[in-house]
Amino acid sequence: MPRPSPTHDVLIVVATSGEADRLRDLPARVIVSGVGPVAAALATTHALMHAPARLVISAGIGGAYPGAHLHPGDLAVSSVMIQADLGAWDDDTFLPLTGLGLSVLPHAPHDATFPAWTGAGTVADRASAALGPALTLSGVTGSSAQAQALERRYPGALCEGMEGAGIAHAALLAGVPALEIRGISNPVGPRDRSAWRIPEALAATRRGVQAALAVMGDG
Known part of the structure:
Protein backbone atom coordinates (compact mmCIF):
# COMPACT_ATOMS: atom_id res chain seq x y z
CA MET A 1 0.00 0.00 0.00
CA PRO A 2 1.48 3.42 -0.91
CA ARG A 3 2.40 5.70 1.96
CA PRO A 4 0.18 8.78 2.33
CA SER A 5 1.72 12.07 1.31
CA PRO A 6 3.04 14.00 4.33
CA THR A 7 1.12 17.04 3.11
CA HIS A 8 -2.20 15.30 3.77
CA ASP A 9 -1.76 15.91 7.49
CA VAL A 10 -1.49 19.65 7.03
CA LEU A 11 -4.50 21.61 8.31
CA ILE A 12 -5.31 24.83 6.44
CA VAL A 13 -7.66 27.24 8.22
CA VAL A 14 -9.31 30.06 6.27
CA ALA A 15 -11.95 32.58 7.30
CA THR A 16 -14.27 32.40 4.30
CA SER A 17 -15.53 29.92 1.74
CA GLY A 18 -14.18 32.12 -1.07
CA GLU A 19 -10.66 31.65 0.26
CA ALA A 20 -11.24 27.94 0.75
CA ASP A 21 -12.48 27.44 -2.81
CA ARG A 22 -9.03 28.30 -4.18
CA LEU A 23 -7.35 25.68 -1.97
CA ARG A 24 -9.67 22.68 -1.75
CA ASP A 25 -7.92 20.73 -4.52
CA LEU A 26 -4.57 20.81 -2.70
CA PRO A 27 -3.35 17.76 -0.74
CA ALA A 28 -4.32 19.12 2.68
CA ARG A 29 -7.33 19.41 4.94
CA VAL A 30 -9.07 22.78 4.47
CA ILE A 31 -11.60 24.14 6.95
CA VAL A 32 -13.54 27.42 7.05
CA SER A 33 -13.48 28.95 10.53
CA GLY A 34 -15.45 32.15 10.19
CA VAL A 35 -13.97 35.60 10.77
CA GLY A 36 -11.88 36.67 13.74
CA PRO A 37 -9.35 35.16 16.17
CA VAL A 38 -11.91 33.54 18.46
CA ALA A 39 -13.76 31.77 15.65
CA ALA A 40 -10.45 30.73 14.13
CA PRO A 52 -4.10 15.40 14.22
CA ALA A 53 -1.89 17.50 11.96
CA ARG A 54 1.84 18.09 11.62
CA LEU A 55 1.38 21.72 10.57
CA VAL A 56 -1.43 24.26 10.78
CA ILE A 57 -1.54 27.03 8.18
CA SER A 58 -3.56 30.20 8.60
CA ALA A 59 -4.18 31.23 5.01
CA GLY A 60 -6.07 34.03 3.34
CA ILE A 61 -5.93 37.54 2.03
CA GLY A 62 -4.91 40.60 4.01
CA GLY A 63 -3.65 44.16 3.96
CA ALA A 64 0.00 45.24 3.84
CA TYR A 65 1.47 47.92 6.08
CA PRO A 66 3.04 50.89 4.30
CA GLY A 67 6.57 50.14 5.49
CA ALA A 68 6.43 46.61 4.12
CA HIS A 69 6.43 47.96 0.54
CA LEU A 70 4.14 45.15 -0.56
CA HIS A 71 1.50 45.60 -3.23
CA PRO A 72 -1.72 43.79 -4.18
CA GLY A 73 -0.78 40.36 -5.51
CA ASP A 74 2.36 40.13 -3.37
CA LEU A 75 2.76 37.48 -0.68
CA ALA A 76 3.61 37.67 3.03
CA VAL A 77 4.79 34.73 5.17
CA SER A 78 4.88 35.06 8.95
CA SER A 79 8.02 34.98 11.05
CA VAL A 80 5.77 35.47 14.09
CA MET A 81 2.01 35.91 14.54
CA ILE A 82 0.96 38.63 16.97
CA GLN A 83 -2.42 39.44 18.52
CA ALA A 84 -1.70 43.14 18.09
CA ASP A 85 -4.74 44.65 19.82
CA LEU A 86 -4.63 42.59 23.03
CA GLY A 87 -3.78 44.88 25.92
CA ALA A 88 -5.10 48.10 27.43
CA TRP A 89 -5.19 51.77 26.58
CA ASP A 90 -3.97 54.36 29.11
CA ASP A 91 -5.17 57.57 27.49
CA ASP A 92 -3.24 57.55 24.18
CA THR A 93 -0.68 54.93 25.26
CA PHE A 94 -1.17 51.26 24.41
CA LEU A 95 -0.04 48.84 27.13
CA PRO A 96 0.73 45.29 25.95
CA LEU A 97 0.13 42.29 28.19
CA THR A 98 3.71 42.29 29.45
CA GLY A 99 3.27 45.83 30.70
CA LEU A 100 0.13 44.78 32.54
CA GLY A 101 1.62 41.67 34.13
CA LEU A 102 -0.83 39.46 32.22
CA SER A 103 -0.48 36.45 29.92
CA VAL A 104 -2.56 34.54 27.39
CA LEU A 105 -1.32 31.29 28.95
CA PRO A 106 -2.50 30.32 32.45
CA HIS A 107 0.83 29.10 33.83
CA ALA A 108 3.54 30.94 31.89
CA PRO A 109 4.29 34.48 30.74
CA HIS A 110 3.19 34.94 27.14
CA ASP A 111 2.40 38.20 25.36
CA ALA A 112 0.36 36.76 22.45
CA THR A 113 3.35 36.64 20.10
CA PHE A 114 3.43 33.18 18.55
CA PRO A 115 6.47 31.80 16.71
CA ALA A 116 6.06 30.57 13.18
CA TRP A 117 6.98 27.11 11.95
CA THR A 118 10.72 26.69 11.49
CA GLY A 119 10.18 26.15 7.77
CA ALA A 120 8.79 29.67 7.29
CA GLY A 121 11.97 31.09 5.80
CA THR A 122 12.24 28.28 3.28
CA VAL A 123 8.60 28.77 2.31
CA ALA A 124 9.16 32.49 1.78
CA ASP A 125 12.22 31.83 -0.37
CA ARG A 126 10.45 29.22 -2.46
CA ALA A 127 7.38 31.41 -2.99
CA SER A 128 9.32 34.68 -3.55
CA ALA A 129 7.49 36.13 -0.55
CA ALA A 130 8.33 38.62 2.17
CA LEU A 131 9.04 37.16 5.62
CA GLY A 132 8.14 39.08 8.76
CA PRO A 133 5.64 39.66 11.57
CA ALA A 134 1.97 39.11 10.73
CA LEU A 135 -0.43 41.08 12.93
CA THR A 136 -3.89 39.90 13.96
CA LEU A 137 -6.58 42.40 14.93
CA SER A 138 -10.24 41.89 15.76
CA GLY A 139 -11.08 45.15 13.99
CA VAL A 140 -9.50 46.01 10.63
CA THR A 141 -7.36 49.15 10.65
CA GLY A 142 -9.12 52.04 8.93
CA SER A 143 -6.76 55.02 8.94
CA SER A 144 -3.19 55.90 8.02
CA ALA A 145 -2.56 57.06 11.58
CA GLN A 146 -3.64 53.68 12.99
CA ALA A 147 -1.46 51.84 10.47
CA GLN A 148 1.58 53.94 11.33
CA ALA A 149 1.00 53.46 15.08
CA LEU A 150 0.92 49.69 14.65
CA GLU A 151 4.12 49.79 12.60
CA ARG A 152 5.83 51.73 15.38
CA ARG A 153 4.57 49.29 18.00
CA TYR A 154 5.56 46.23 15.96
CA PRO A 155 8.63 47.07 13.85
CA GLY A 156 8.84 45.21 10.57
CA ALA A 157 5.16 44.24 10.51
CA LEU A 158 4.22 43.04 7.04
CA CYS A 159 0.52 42.45 7.03
CA GLU A 160 -2.75 42.48 8.90
CA GLY A 161 -5.39 39.79 9.18
CA MET A 162 -8.09 38.74 11.62
CA GLU A 163 -7.34 35.07 12.35
CA GLY A 164 -3.63 34.19 12.42
CA ALA A 165 -2.81 34.62 16.11
CA GLY A 166 -5.96 32.76 17.13
CA ILE A 167 -5.00 29.83 14.94
CA ALA A 168 -1.41 29.93 16.21
CA HIS A 169 -2.61 29.98 19.82
CA ALA A 170 -4.79 26.90 19.29
CA ALA A 171 -1.95 25.13 17.48
CA LEU A 172 0.49 25.95 20.29
CA LEU A 173 -1.82 24.41 22.88
CA ALA A 174 -2.09 21.30 20.68
CA GLY A 175 1.68 21.07 20.26
CA VAL A 176 1.55 21.70 16.50
CA PRO A 177 3.62 24.31 14.61
CA ALA A 178 1.75 27.06 12.77
CA LEU A 179 2.36 29.40 9.87
CA GLU A 180 0.44 32.35 8.48
CA ILE A 181 0.31 33.01 4.74
CA ARG A 182 -1.36 36.18 3.42
CA GLY A 183 -1.89 37.18 -0.17
CA ILE A 184 -1.96 40.98 -0.24
CA SER A 185 -5.23 42.47 -1.41
CA ASN A 186 -4.85 46.11 -0.35
CA PRO A 187 -2.79 48.56 1.70
CA VAL A 188 -3.60 48.87 5.41
CA GLY A 189 -5.23 52.22 6.08
CA PRO A 190 -8.27 54.08 4.75
CA ARG A 191 -10.92 51.66 3.51
CA ASP A 192 -10.81 52.07 -0.27
CA ARG A 193 -12.62 49.12 -1.84
CA SER A 194 -11.66 50.28 -5.33
CA ALA A 195 -8.01 49.58 -4.48
CA TRP A 196 -8.63 45.97 -3.44
CA ARG A 197 -7.34 43.22 -5.74
CA ILE A 198 -9.02 40.08 -4.46
CA PRO A 199 -8.27 37.67 -7.35
CA GLU A 200 -4.59 38.59 -7.30
CA ALA A 201 -4.47 38.14 -3.52
CA LEU A 202 -6.16 34.74 -3.71
CA ALA A 203 -3.69 33.61 -6.36
CA ALA A 204 -0.79 34.72 -4.17
CA THR A 205 -2.25 32.88 -1.17
CA ARG A 206 -2.46 29.69 -3.20
CA ARG A 207 1.15 30.09 -4.32
CA GLY A 208 2.27 30.44 -0.71
CA VAL A 209 0.30 27.43 0.46
CA GLN A 210 1.67 25.33 -2.38
CA ALA A 211 5.20 26.34 -1.35
CA ALA A 212 4.49 25.35 2.26
CA LEU A 213 3.15 21.97 1.18
CA ALA A 214 6.21 21.43 -0.99
CA VAL A 215 8.52 22.22 1.93
CA MET A 216 6.55 19.80 4.13
CA GLY A 217 6.83 17.17 1.41
CA ASP A 218 10.59 17.65 1.31
CA GLY A 219 10.70 16.82 5.01
Whole structure:
Protein backbone atom coordinates (compact mmCIF):
# COMPACT_ATOMS: atom_id res chain seq x y z
CA MET A 1 0.00 0.00 0.00
CA PRO A 2 1.48 3.42 -0.91
CA ARG A 3 2.40 5.70 1.96
CA PRO A 4 0.18 8.78 2.33
CA SER A 5 1.72 12.07 1.31
CA PRO A 6 3.04 14.00 4.33
CA THR A 7 1.12 17.04 3.11
CA HIS A 8 -2.20 15.30 3.77
CA ASP A 9 -1.76 15.91 7.49
CA VAL A 10 -1.49 19.65 7.03
CA LEU A 11 -4.50 21.61 8.31
CA ILE A 12 -5.31 24.83 6.44
CA VAL A 13 -7.66 27.24 8.22
CA VAL A 14 -9.31 30.06 6.27
CA ALA A 15 -11.95 32.58 7.30
CA THR A 16 -14.27 32.40 4.30
CA SER A 17 -15.53 29.92 1.74
CA GLY A 18 -14.18 32.12 -1.07
CA GLU A 19 -10.66 31.65 0.26
CA ALA A 20 -11.24 27.94 0.75
CA ASP A 21 -12.48 27.44 -2.81
CA ARG A 22 -9.03 28.30 -4.18
CA LEU A 23 -7.35 25.68 -1.97
CA ARG A 24 -9.67 22.68 -1.75
CA ASP A 25 -7.92 20.73 -4.52
CA LEU A 26 -4.57 20.81 -2.70
CA PRO A 27 -3.35 17.76 -0.74
CA ALA A 28 -4.32 19.12 2.68
CA ARG A 29 -7.33 19.41 4.94
CA VAL A 30 -9.07 22.78 4.47
CA ILE A 31 -11.60 24.14 6.95
CA VAL A 32 -13.54 27.42 7.05
CA SER A 33 -13.48 28.95 10.53
CA GLY A 34 -15.45 32.15 10.19
CA VAL A 35 -13.97 35.60 10.77
CA GLY A 36 -11.88 36.67 13.74
CA PRO A 37 -9.35 35.16 16.17
CA VAL A 38 -11.91 33.54 18.46
CA ALA A 39 -13.76 31.77 15.65
CA ALA A 40 -10.45 30.73 14.13
CA ALA A 41 -9.06 29.36 17.41
CA LEU A 42 -12.22 27.40 18.16
CA ALA A 43 -12.38 25.91 14.66
CA THR A 44 -8.69 24.98 14.78
CA THR A 45 -9.08 23.31 18.17
CA HIS A 46 -12.12 21.37 16.98
CA ALA A 47 -10.35 20.21 13.83
CA LEU A 48 -7.23 19.09 15.70
CA MET A 49 -9.33 17.18 18.24
CA HIS A 50 -10.89 15.17 15.42
CA ALA A 51 -7.73 14.54 13.41
CA PRO A 52 -4.10 15.40 14.22
CA ALA A 53 -1.89 17.50 11.96
CA ARG A 54 1.84 18.09 11.62
CA LEU A 55 1.38 21.72 10.57
CA VAL A 56 -1.43 24.26 10.78
CA ILE A 57 -1.54 27.03 8.18
CA SER A 58 -3.56 30.20 8.60
CA ALA A 59 -4.18 31.23 5.01
CA GLY A 60 -6.07 34.03 3.34
CA ILE A 61 -5.93 37.54 2.03
CA GLY A 62 -4.91 40.60 4.01
CA GLY A 63 -3.65 44.16 3.96
CA ALA A 64 0.00 45.24 3.84
CA TYR A 65 1.47 47.92 6.08
CA PRO A 66 3.04 50.89 4.30
CA GLY A 67 6.57 50.14 5.49
CA ALA A 68 6.43 46.61 4.12
CA HIS A 69 6.43 47.96 0.54
CA LEU A 70 4.14 45.15 -0.56
CA HIS A 71 1.50 45.60 -3.23
CA PRO A 72 -1.72 43.79 -4.18
CA GLY A 73 -0.78 40.36 -5.51
CA ASP A 74 2.36 40.13 -3.37
CA LEU A 75 2.76 37.48 -0.68
CA ALA A 76 3.61 37.67 3.03
CA VAL A 77 4.79 34.73 5.17
CA SER A 78 4.88 35.06 8.95
CA SER A 79 8.02 34.98 11.05
CA VAL A 80 5.77 35.47 14.09
CA MET A 81 2.01 35.91 14.54
CA ILE A 82 0.96 38.63 16.97
CA GLN A 83 -2.42 39.44 18.52
CA ALA A 84 -1.70 43.14 18.09
CA ASP A 85 -4.74 44.65 19.82
CA LEU A 86 -4.63 42.59 23.03
CA GLY A 87 -3.78 44.88 25.92
CA ALA A 88 -5.10 48.10 27.43
CA TRP A 89 -5.19 51.77 26.58
CA ASP A 90 -3.97 54.36 29.11
CA ASP A 91 -5.17 57.57 27.49
CA ASP A 92 -3.24 57.55 24.18
CA THR A 93 -0.68 54.93 25.26
CA PHE A 94 -1.17 51.26 24.41
CA LEU A 95 -0.04 48.84 27.13
CA PRO A 96 0.73 45.29 25.95
CA LEU A 97 0.13 42.29 28.19
CA THR A 98 3.71 42.29 29.45
CA GLY A 99 3.27 45.83 30.70
CA LEU A 100 0.13 44.78 32.54
CA GLY A 101 1.62 41.67 34.13
CA LEU A 102 -0.83 39.46 32.22
CA SER A 103 -0.48 36.45 29.92
CA VAL A 104 -2.56 34.54 27.39
CA LEU A 105 -1.32 31.29 28.95
CA PRO A 106 -2.50 30.32 32.45
CA HIS A 107 0.83 29.10 33.83
CA ALA A 108 3.54 30.94 31.89
CA PRO A 109 4.29 34.48 30.74
CA HIS A 110 3.19 34.94 27.14
CA ASP A 111 2.40 38.20 25.36
CA ALA A 112 0.36 36.76 22.45
CA THR A 113 3.35 36.64 20.10
CA PHE A 114 3.43 33.18 18.55
CA PRO A 115 6.47 31.80 16.71
CA ALA A 116 6.06 30.57 13.18
CA TRP A 117 6.98 27.11 11.95
CA THR A 118 10.72 26.69 11.49
CA GLY A 119 10.18 26.15 7.77
CA ALA A 120 8.79 29.67 7.29
CA GLY A 121 11.97 31.09 5.80
CA THR A 122 12.24 28.28 3.28
CA VAL A 123 8.60 28.77 2.31
CA ALA A 124 9.16 32.49 1.78
CA ASP A 125 12.22 31.83 -0.37
CA ARG A 126 10.45 29.22 -2.46
CA ALA A 127 7.38 31.41 -2.99
CA SER A 128 9.32 34.68 -3.55
CA ALA A 129 7.49 36.13 -0.55
CA ALA A 130 8.33 38.62 2.17
CA LEU A 131 9.04 37.16 5.62
CA GLY A 132 8.14 39.08 8.76
CA PRO A 133 5.64 39.66 11.57
CA ALA A 134 1.97 39.11 10.73
CA LEU A 135 -0.43 41.08 12.93
CA THR A 136 -3.89 39.90 13.96
CA LEU A 137 -6.58 42.40 14.93
CA SER A 138 -10.24 41.89 15.76
CA GLY A 139 -11.08 45.15 13.99
CA VAL A 140 -9.50 46.01 10.63
CA THR A 141 -7.36 49.15 10.65
CA GLY A 142 -9.12 52.04 8.93
CA SER A 143 -6.76 55.02 8.94
CA SER A 144 -3.19 55.90 8.02
CA ALA A 145 -2.56 57.06 11.58
CA GLN A 146 -3.64 53.68 12.99
CA ALA A 147 -1.46 51.84 10.47
CA GLN A 148 1.58 53.94 11.33
CA ALA A 149 1.00 53.46 15.08
CA LEU A 150 0.92 49.69 14.65
CA GLU A 151 4.12 49.79 12.60
CA ARG A 152 5.83 51.73 15.38
CA ARG A 153 4.57 49.29 18.00
CA TYR A 154 5.56 46.23 15.96
CA PRO A 155 8.63 47.07 13.85
CA GLY A 156 8.84 45.21 10.57
CA ALA A 157 5.16 44.24 10.51
CA LEU A 158 4.22 43.04 7.04
CA CYS A 159 0.52 42.45 7.03
CA GLU A 160 -2.75 42.48 8.90
CA GLY A 161 -5.39 39.79 9.18
CA MET A 162 -8.09 38.74 11.62
CA GLU A 163 -7.34 35.07 12.35
CA GLY A 164 -3.63 34.19 12.42
CA ALA A 165 -2.81 34.62 16.11
CA GLY A 166 -5.96 32.76 17.13
CA ILE A 167 -5.00 29.83 14.94
CA ALA A 168 -1.41 29.93 16.21
CA HIS A 169 -2.61 29.98 19.82
CA ALA A 170 -4.79 26.90 19.29
CA ALA A 171 -1.95 25.13 17.48
CA LEU A 172 0.49 25.95 20.29
CA LEU A 173 -1.82 24.41 22.88
CA ALA A 174 -2.09 21.30 20.68
CA GLY A 175 1.68 21.07 20.26
CA VAL A 176 1.55 21.70 16.50
CA PRO A 177 3.62 24.31 14.61
CA ALA A 178 1.75 27.06 12.77
CA LEU A 179 2.36 29.40 9.87
CA GLU A 180 0.44 32.35 8.48
CA ILE A 181 0.31 33.01 4.74
CA ARG A 182 -1.36 36.18 3.42
CA GLY A 183 -1.89 37.18 -0.17
CA ILE A 184 -1.96 40.98 -0.24
CA SER A 185 -5.23 42.47 -1.41
CA ASN A 186 -4.85 46.11 -0.35
CA PRO A 187 -2.79 48.56 1.70
CA VAL A 188 -3.60 48.87 5.41
CA GLY A 189 -5.23 52.22 6.08
CA PRO A 190 -8.27 54.08 4.75
CA ARG A 191 -10.92 51.66 3.51
CA ASP A 192 -10.81 52.07 -0.27
CA ARG A 193 -12.62 49.12 -1.84
CA SER A 194 -11.66 50.28 -5.33
CA ALA A 195 -8.01 49.58 -4.48
CA TRP A 196 -8.63 45.97 -3.44
CA ARG A 197 -7.34 43.22 -5.74
CA ILE A 198 -9.02 40.08 -4.46
CA PRO A 199 -8.27 37.67 -7.35
CA GLU A 200 -4.59 38.59 -7.30
CA ALA A 201 -4.47 38.14 -3.52
CA LEU A 202 -6.16 34.74 -3.71
CA ALA A 203 -3.69 33.61 -6.36
CA ALA A 204 -0.79 34.72 -4.17
CA THR A 205 -2.25 32.88 -1.17
CA ARG A 206 -2.46 29.69 -3.20
CA ARG A 207 1.15 30.09 -4.32
CA GLY A 208 2.27 30.44 -0.71
CA VAL A 209 0.30 27.43 0.46
CA GLN A 210 1.67 25.33 -2.38
CA ALA A 211 5.20 26.34 -1.35
CA ALA A 212 4.49 25.35 2.26
CA LEU A 213 3.15 21.97 1.18
CA ALA A 214 6.21 21.43 -0.99
CA VAL A 215 8.52 22.22 1.93
CA MET A 216 6.55 19.80 4.13
CA GLY A 217 6.83 17.17 1.41
CA ASP A 218 10.59 17.65 1.31
CA GLY A 219 10.70 16.82 5.01
